[in-house]
Amino acid sequence: MHSINQLQTIINKAIADTKYTEQPAELYEPISYLMQLGGKRMRPVLVLVATELFDGDINKAIDAAIGIELFHNFTLMHDDIMDKAPLRRGKPTVHAKWNESAAILSGDVMFVEAYKLMIRVDDSILRKVLDIFSDTASGVCQGQQEDMNFEQRGDVSISEYIEMIRKKTAVLLAGSMQIGALIGGAGKEQSELLYTFGENLGLAFQLQDDILDVYGDPEKFGKQVGGDIISNKKTFMLIKALELAKGEIAEELNYWINLDSFDAEAKVSTVSLIYNKLKVKVLAETEMMRYAEKALTALDKINAPSSNKELLSAFAKQLLIREQ
Template sequence: MHSIEQLQSLVNKAINDTKYTEEPAELYEPISYLMQLGGKRMRPVLVLVSTELFGGQVEKALDAAIGIEIFHNFTLMHDDIMDKAPIRRGKATVHVKWNESAAILSGDVMFVEAYKLMIKVEDSILRDVLAIFSDTASGVCQGQQADMNFESRNDVSLAEYLEMIRQKTAVLLAGSMQIGALIGGAAKDQAELLYEFGENLGLAFQLQDDILDVYGDPEKFGKQVGGDILSNKKTFMLIKAKELATGNIADELNQWIETNDNPTAKVEAITNIYNQLKVRKLAESVMEDYVQTALYALDKIEVKSDKKNLLRGFAEQLLIREQ
């Protein structure tokens, strides 16, 4: 099997070799710009790892892997518009560098390009792969809508939040792995176990993202630290803090939620409240539970242990993100 680094190199080479020469340039230049911003390429790598896990050849899965990465970046492009995010991977977001209309249309083209790559899988699994990809795409959109709905609600529960991030984040990791498994020749029940692994890993990853938004180093995290706090985004951190806060702490938290007059002070004050309530430790505990559930599903997959060890290592690497 290839190493994670080798698979990342294959993915990056395929992305770098893809040239968008169609006109108008304003439609395609944002796609190249966003795709070249990098990242760990975890989703396409998971497609390739999953293919090799069952003895398949990565070359047969590369188109689908790049399709997954293009789809993922399409969601990021549109999410950044909705979130009014100024930074993506340490660089200006597409709607800031160009404009919102360009970002919307370029994202639409990316969705089409993703499907064009996905239909290159073998005919024997085409229907299953497209069903998984379509369900995944719908789930991501449903999760994003739920996330937007939460903006106008003050009663979001942890259960609702976890379901939202399952759809918005986890199903894409899970679907990537299930598609890769089918390309590799896995039986459907084995591919479903890999889906379970990816889903729980995705939940853990998003909780880690919530933590890093508060405690991460912006140079290493690649996004605006404290952005969730400034936008009053319903994250595990905020929902749990509101659940635990009483008395003066609850009053202070609510006061800061209602103001944006001093962004620096708001981030510092709410972070201090999280520290008082030990919210970070609670989030890390739940995150670790999802990791363990993911690894339990991985253990049940009927392939040689050394192949699973590579995927286990990727899971551990995925969650060790620099702060």
């Protein structure tokens, strides 16, 4: 099997070599711009890893992998509009560089281009692949809407939150791996086990993201630490804190949540101390490891060469040991 770094290089070259219609430039230039901003390429890499897991030819999976990455970046482009985000990976977002209308329309074309790449898989698996991709795309949109709905609610439960991140984050990892498995020649049972692996890995990954948003090193995390606290984003950390807080701690937490005007550094510091008192970091880490273990249990059941599974296991552990 190729190493993860080798697969990232293959994906980056394929993205660089992908050409879009030149006119109108305002429609297609934003796509090239966003796709060239980089990133870990985790989802398309997982397509290729899953293909090779069953000794398949990754050349047959490149188009589907790029299709997955196009879809992922389409969601980022539209998320940035909804969040009014000025930057993406340190560069101006598409709607900031062009305008919102251009970003919306370019995003729509990215979705179409993703499907055009996805239908290049072998005819024998085309219907299955398109079913998975369509269900995945719907799930991501449902998760995004639920996440926005949570902003208006103060009674979100942990189970609701887990279901939301399953749709918004985990199903794309899972779908990527299941599509790769089918391209690699895996049967229904084996591809479903890989879907289970990817889904639980995605849940663990998002829970770790919640933890790092509060406790991460901003230089290593790559995002503003405390951003979720500042915006009152419903994460595992906040939901669990609201559930556990009593008396003066509950009053203080609700005071900061309901403040319209505040010093961001003071809010992050105070709410972080509340999290420490309630030990929500430990609870989040326990939940994260529970899903990580479920992912690795599913991987153990897959009928593939041990050496191939070891690469995937190492990749999963690498994702979940991001430095704090």
